[in-house]
Amino acid sequence: MSTLVQPILLTGNEVQQLSKEVGRDTLMGKAIAKNVKDLEAFMRLPIEVPGHGEAGGYEHNRHKQNYTYMNLAGRLFLITGEERYAQLVRELLASYADSYLTFDFHVQKNTNPTGRLFHQILNEHVWLMFSSLAYSCVASTMTEDERQHVIDNLFNPMLDMFTVKYGHDFDRIHNHGIWAVAAVGICGLAVNRREFLDMSVYGLDRDGSGGFLAQISKLFAPSGYYMEGPYYHRYAIRPLCVFAEVLHRHMPELDIFNYKDGVIGRTVEAMLATAYPNGQFPALNDASRTMSINDAGVQVAVSQYAEHYGIDENLLGMAKIQDSVWMHGCGLTLSNAFESKSDVGLPFWPSVELNEGPTGDRGAQGFMRAQDKDKDVFQLVMNYGQHGMGHGNFDTLGISYFNRGKEVLREYGFGRWVNVEPKFGGRYLDENKTYARQTIAHNAVTVDETCQNYFDVERADSVHGEPHFFCADHQQMVGMSAFANAHYDGIGQQRSVFMLKHEDFEAPLLIDLFRLTSDCAHQYDYSHQFDGQIIRTNFDYQAHKELNVVSDALGYRHLWNIAQGNVSGSALVSWLQENSYYTWLGTSSNPNGQIFFTRTGANDPSFNLRSEQSFIFRTHGEDTLLASVVETHGYFNEEFEQSVNARGVAKEIRVIGHSGSASVVEIETEKTRFTLMVSNDPNVTCDSVNHAEIAGKTYSWVGFYAIEQAVLV
Amino acid sequence: MSTLVQPILLTGNEVQQLSKEVGRDTLMGKAIAKNVKDLEAFMRLPIEVPGHGEAGGYEHNRHKQNYTYMNLAGRLFLITGEERYAQLVRELLASYADSYLTFDFHVQKNTNPTGRLFHQILNEHVWLMFSSLAYSCVASTMTEDERQHVIDNLFNPMLDMFTVKYGHDFDRIHNHGIWAVAAVGICGLAVNRREFLDMSVYGLDRDGSGGFLAQISKLFAPSGYYMEGPYYHRYAIRPLCVFAEVLHRHMPELDIFNYKDGVIGRTVEAMLATAYPNGQFPALNDASRTMSINDAGVQVAVSQYAEHYGIDENLLGMAKIQDSVWMHGCGLTLSNAFESKSDVGLPFWPSVELNEGPTGDRGAQGFMRAQDKDKDVFQLVMNYGQHGMGHGNFDTLGISYFNRGKEVLREYGFGRWVNVEPKFGGRYLDENKTYARQTIAHNAVTVDETCQNYFDVERADSVHGEPHFFCADHQQMVGMSAFANAHYDGIGQQRSVFMLKHEDFEAPLLIDLFRLTSDCAHQYDYSHQFDGQIIRTNFDYQAHKELNVVSDALGYRHLWNIAQGNVSGSALVSWLQENSYYTWLGTSSNPNGQIFFTRTGANDPSFNLRSEQSFIFRTHGEDTLLASVVETHGYFNEEFEQSVNARGVAKEIRVIGHSGSASVVEIETEKTRFTLMVSNDPNVTCDSVNHAEIAGKTYSWVGFYAIEQAVLV
Missing domain, CATH: 1.50.10.100 (Chondroitin AC/alginate lyase)
Structure with missing residues (x-):
């Protein structure tokens, strides 16, 4: 009874x-x-x-x-x-x-x-x-x-x-x-x-x-990160928080909110720290592109955090985006705090590196943020942690990049139409494996048209990225760097990404150095997933009269080869996405280069994929440094027929040289030459004194990296 | 001095x-x-x-x-x-x-x-x-x-x-x-x-x-319509209204606001009556897709109308969308009226047929509206007027269709990136002529892969559509119909479009009867410009492994042939656009049919075109009736992972027969068989008694059209 x-x-x-x-x-x-x-x-x-x-x-x-x-x-x-x-x-x-x-x-x-x-x-x-x-x-x-x-x-x-x-x-x-x-x-x-x-x-x-x-x-890792990524994290967070609240009330002896040094609070913090400035979660691993902090589970988590761990400006900013609280005593605490504050702004999370693995030594996920003059938040995400278990994408060193309210270097997200019954019952589609999880579908380098870890989940689970540096407190240029030396046989990979602020640019400039090392020659496909309208290039290309796939390799077989051209020097691809222009300038240390413009949709007889664009910078070589910038510039408003600064100011990028100790790259606008020096030494610290012999010249600096500028006019 | x-x-x-x-x-x-x-x-x-x-x-x-x-x-x-x-x-x-x-x-x-x-x-x-x-x-x-x-x-x-x-x-x-x-x-x-x-x-x-x-x-025509369409109308309206206000003050003897029976007020009314429920203007002729009543010129016009012609609920609704007024005495009158009213709703314009030509006898533009149970406005636009001078598209009898906040059967808009300097100085692009203005780029029928009026502007200027009926006061089913018998040599064209309300459907059902007559056989391409993700079809098709253009004909040469299949009976194409599902069911009176899935972008070496989709229902015959419905159903929200009613309820559509006097079509859901009878007599009136012999049976009704329903279960 x-x-x-x-x-x-x-x-x-x-x-x-x-x-x-x-x-x-x-x-x-x-x-x-x-x-x-x-x-x-x-x-x-x-x-x-x-x-x-x-x-x-x-x-x-x-x-x-x-x-x-x-x-x-x-x-x-x-x-x-x-x-x-x-x-x-x-x-x-x-x-x-x-x-x-x-x-x-x-x-x-x-x-x-x-x-x-x-x-x-x-x-x-x-x-x-x-x-x-x-x-x-x-x-x-x-x-x-x-x-x-x-x-x-x-x-x-x-x-x-x-x-x-x-x-x-x-x-x-x-x-x-x-x-x-x-x-x-x-x-x-x-x-x-x-x-x-x-x-x-x-x-x-x-x-x-x-x-x-x-x-x-x-x-969860010691950082609180959940290895399957924020999409699955927010799904688990709801029962986690609800059950924790139940235990707080019905098993007070557990002192659940202090359990393991407050693991519950820490994992909520980690989840929230991954979010883009508009509240959406980056689509790390098998994830929808539209999941956000508005999810009911995240509302529970934010309200509960307010009650048991305290309230700050960023938490109130989250509540402002959510425009709601958990209908519970915890939510009332947050609601009252919000009510007593007259001018809650949008959250600006600090940059954070979230370690992975049970003891935090299996790589990390980097979330780097910078603000432009108008306080718009630019967010750069790099994956250099673990493979996300069964949901993992094969995209170590992949990045995504967000500014002005949208993802610019984009994650495709999962191959799935959730709950859309006529699309295989809303379950994962075959194309999730054959396209969305493949390396080429990400903003990364695909070697010899083969997926990282050869699409072998066990192999992928056995390796991870290695953090190199994460430097969020540099005044002029924040940056993060990591290695992935075990993801392709015989290939070393290092990616170092930066956001540079300088008066020449209206907004932070993304700088991306992707270094690959190998004893023998390989094909490197450095891909960029973007959206919008191509505005101009600075090289000749062939727009194909008949479309074929880029190749029959996994992933590639879903890409139509729309156009291709040979490039040398600084190759430029500029596009318009919504209200902003973007200009990519890229080069490599090899004397050869090609750019392919692609669109998904090949070998997709059931129209399961979205039609999305990328451009791939291809080069062949042994040790290779790929260097590029993405400039955010101008403004376009079709309704009001306004267009300003459609061209940007970055003019040239050159690889001066690279070695096991350092990479040196020059970037020029009309007015300024920037020289970027980056340590490639895995043991570099913020105090290291670096002297690198590059192209017959000695470059010296202290710390992970340095940027010098020379006035040209 | x-x-x-x-x-x-x-x-x-x-x-x-x-x-x-x-x-x-x-x-x-x-x-x-x-x-x-x-x-x-x-x-x-x-x-x-x-x-x-x-x-x-x-x-x-x-x-x-x-x-x-x-x-x-x-x-x-x-x-x-x-x-x-x-x-x-x-x-x-x-x-x-x-x-x-x-x-x-x-x-x-x-x-x-x-x-x-x-x-x-x-x-x-x-x-x-x-x-x-x-x-x-x-x-x-x-x-x-x-x-x-x-x-x-x-x-x-x-x-x-x-x-x-x-x-x-x-x-x-x-x-x-x-x-x-x-x-x-x-x-x-x-x-x-x-x-x-x-x-x-x-x-x-x-x-x-x-x-x-x-x-x-x-x-302007007597209706106030401007023949180049709303995009150019709103551009001209600003100096028109500003100068009229100047004349009102400095040449009061003109009595400008009463000039020619108030032509200024009438043309403002006509312009506003073209707008979609969200305030955007349909992209009739060379036009941007995003121009709206928020344009500064339209703000001047709305404020001035308020001062000189009076204020009603719809004008206040416009001001609500604009969320602003002209910074002038006229604007103050509108602002004061708005302030004194506590609950201004969104505007719901009546359906209106706007005649064309100096005396209003050169065809018309039809703007038909219906509301669903949630008061969402469904708007159907059909062009059966004049060619829009130098800006004219070759799309007589073309339609566009808007509901749930977006255009569903879409206008491509102009081939132009306004003010985007690297895109040919922001001027009209070649693709405007080779694609955007061609018949195949619209929701119309292209005969023998040739543009209407053979892309001859003079020929186009010499002909116009002929109104047949416009019936906006029918309780269950509003409809409009028109002829275009001079746009192709030896071809008669009649299009009759309806919005049917019935409890079987959650929203008004678009019914579209396109009749073509000719003494000899032709190829008819009935095209549908849509956006979103194809969800399902009910026929087999071949998704091409290698893409080629649909044909080398003008317009067609920009369309990749993505997939094609033969169809018979009721062909079904269902797609998801943003939060709504749409299902097209189509058939014809001919025993043959094919559907092509296309995407723009072929022969576009400078990436001047947007990548857009269409499906084309092709059939060959002499006199032909093309019949279809578009059902709006269900709801999808990716962020909240909700999907309901992804399949819709329309099951079948059949052409019973058609002749110079009438067309009869049956449409079935699981529960109901609808029989639609439409007069094809150019002289039909709302009082005409019709008796049509179709397929050995006599159908009788009064007026332009009738719909009968039989319960099936």
Whole structure:
């Protein structure tokens, strides 16, 4: 027999405080109003508990809606006192209890075990977590029989399924595992079976080998970074934060928010620190390009961080982008802080290098930021960490670059149309492997038309990038550098990227030195994924009258070869993206060069790929330095027919020389010659005194790199 | 010797009223604040009067900025009393006066005569109009010598150039001509030479053969429509409205706002009635896709309309989109009206058919609108009027279709990157003729791969479309229909388009019947310009391994043939554009059919074209009825990973038959069979009793068309 359950996540006092926000023009007031509006719209539909359907199909979506709105209805019943909301939860739970055990398990189509409602138990975990929370909010309004019906025919069978039938999966350390333990632990509390809470915290055997504590200890690097990238991080963060809040209230002895030196706070910080200035997450690994801090899970995380770790300007800036908070006591704390501050600006995160691996020694992810005169944030992201497990792209040393509100050097994102049922049920498409995860699909160098690690996941998991330097406090020019010497047999790779501020340029100049070393000659394809309209080049090229793929190699077979030309000296490619012009100037230490203009879409009979552009700078050689800049300049507004500074000022780039100790490159505008000296010594420190013999001249400087300038006019 | 000039466009009382708006949160207060901000930013640059440069180049833009900010500074000096603003105007005018006569005339590159500042005198007219207005605002702060310097060395030489050197052009009836007469008339007032005002109003010979009155009498159809389309209309509307306001004040005897039964108000109404629900103008003829009612000229027109013709809900809705008003007494009237109304909604223009030609008998442009349950406006535009002079596209019976905030069946717009100097100086590109103006680039039928009127402008100017019916008051299904029987030798064309509301569909269903008649067999290419991701089809096609152009014909030579397949029965093409799904179902009366998927970019060596998609339904036959629907359905949100109703409900479309008297088509969902009967009789009226023998059966209805429905389940 069940004992009466109280709301698991809200105290009476919290409910009272939240009630006062109804109708107010605060972040919490707006969150409540929006939730009421959405819930009322859902309640205009008849109650329905369908059978199971395809991933992304009608039934799938309906089950998802059912738990989403039960979760809202439970809390909104408490906050507004509206009995119809409790009734919705009761009726839906009763209906599920009526039919749940009559549903067969789905036929398994991918690697995940199947549930009775969904094609994979992951979704069933999610269902259980939210439904259990909703139940706890309305259980006091149910009769004993009603409660027992739900417990016997729904919650207990689910607990049994997750911990017995699929028990072998329960202790796996994986982002899905957090949903599993949160669901089981919370449901255990809801049905007064605390043994399930114990299992969720300490593992099935309650020995710490599995469960929540093991997961939060092992899933994240010391920096807090999650190796599958921000897209999966934000998916795991919701049950992580919700369950942490539950443990804070129901297992206070854990002191969960201080556990492992505050690992929960640290991993939230790390996740937020990856975001672009507009709040979107870089599409590291298999990820959507549009996931952002507006995600409901990130809202929970930001609100919870405010309550348990403190509030600063950047957190308030995040709340401003989110324009909402978690409908919970934690969210109220943030909402109150926001309300008391009159002029919250947008967040400007510091540059940060997030280490990877259990002890932080398996490379890192670099997030470098600079601001232009108008305070616009330029963000450069470089991956020099681990392969992102099953979701990993083969793009070590790949970069992405964001400014003026958009990604300029772009990540393609995953080959997947999430929840679009006619597109393979919304699951990952074949093109995810044959294109999106291939090296050539990224802003990186592909050697001999072969993917890094030869598209071998095991090999990729065994290696990682090596940080070289990360220097965010240089006044004029921030920079980061890393090696990837194990990703191609017999090839050393080093990439050093900088953002230079100088009065010649209206905005920070991206400088990119990509060095490759090898005993024998190779083909190096230095690719740049961009969007927009090509405005001009400074070289002749052949626009093909008939299109063929760039080659039949993996990745390349999806690229139409639109045009190609030979280049020497400084090759220039300029394009317009939305309101800004961009000019790439590139060269290499080899006497040969070619540029290919490509567009995705070849060998894509089902139109699964988006049509996207790149240009590839190809050169052949042994040891090679590829050097380029990307200048951001001008302004175009089609509606108002304005165009200024469509040409930019960077005129030339030259490789003076490079060796194991240093690379030296010159960049010229009409007015200034810049000489960039970069140490290639893996052991360089910020105090190193460098003397490099390059092209018969000695260059000397202190630290990782230096930039000198000579006035030309 | 000059006499002291007062502000031409503002009275002392108006200035006083406008002053009171400074700092207020009204449309006028916001307009003033924005203008001050922009002007202050400009004033941080040193004063500069460059020589002449390329179209779209630095010097061009600087001259443009100079007149733009003089125009603001003159009025803002009066409104705010800030002496620095008057000083800016004085200094700039003095500087121009110092150097104007030292500049040579540009070398002529296109058909327009050149100026001393600009590559074409059009821009010099614009310069003069705004500078004269600015001068009139600050003349009272100048010394006699200062005024005389400007008059002798700048204004008088300009007046002379426009009316003597280029006098042969002054009386031309053309949209550029309005700028000419407005500039000369206003400058004449500014320098106290009223004879120039007379010339501007009545023509050089002051006999009414040229000048403003002739222009506004002849440029517009009785409906107010301007034959070059809204893009050029809004360009001409600014000097038209500004000069009308000047005449209202300085030649009150003209009673200009009642001239020719209020032609000025009527043409403003017509222009506004073309706009899509988001305020953008359909890109009829050579036009940018992004021009909207936010254009400064349209702001002047809306404010002036408010003052002289009255204010209604739709005008307030326009002001809401503009979020601004003309900084003038007229704008204050609109701002005050807006302020006094608490809940201004977005405008919903009625459906309107705008006739063309001097007497309104040269066809028309149809703008049909319907709303879905959420009040979203669906707009269908069909061109069955005249060829738009030198800017005309060859697209009679072409349609465009807008809903849910975006154009769905799309206009490509012009082949031009306005003001982008590296793109041929921002002028029209060759691809404008070889692609953008060709029939195949539009949503129309191309016969035998040949452009309408064989791309012969004279031939095109000699023919026009014929209205058939325009029925906007039908409860369930609005529709319009027209003929174009002279655009291809020996081919009759009729297009009838409808928007059907029915509970089976979540949104109005677009139904499109395109009928072609001929004595011999032809190839008909029924093309659909769309954007987004193809989701599914219901037929097999060959995705080409190697891309070639669809054909070498004009227009076609820019289209890559991506994929093609044979179709029979109802062919289905479904795509996702932003947040909405669209499903096209099409068929024809012929037993043969093919669909081609295309993308622009072939034979485009300078990357002048945007990369855009279309699908072409091709069939061969003599008399042929092409029938299709476009269903708008579902919702996709990548960020929130939501997808609903990705498939739609339209299942089948069948041509039952067609003849000179009628076409009958059936459309089916799972639940309903719709039978659409349309009269093809050019003389049909809304009262006609129709009896059509089609496929051995007699169909009877009253009026232009009828739809019957049968329940299937």
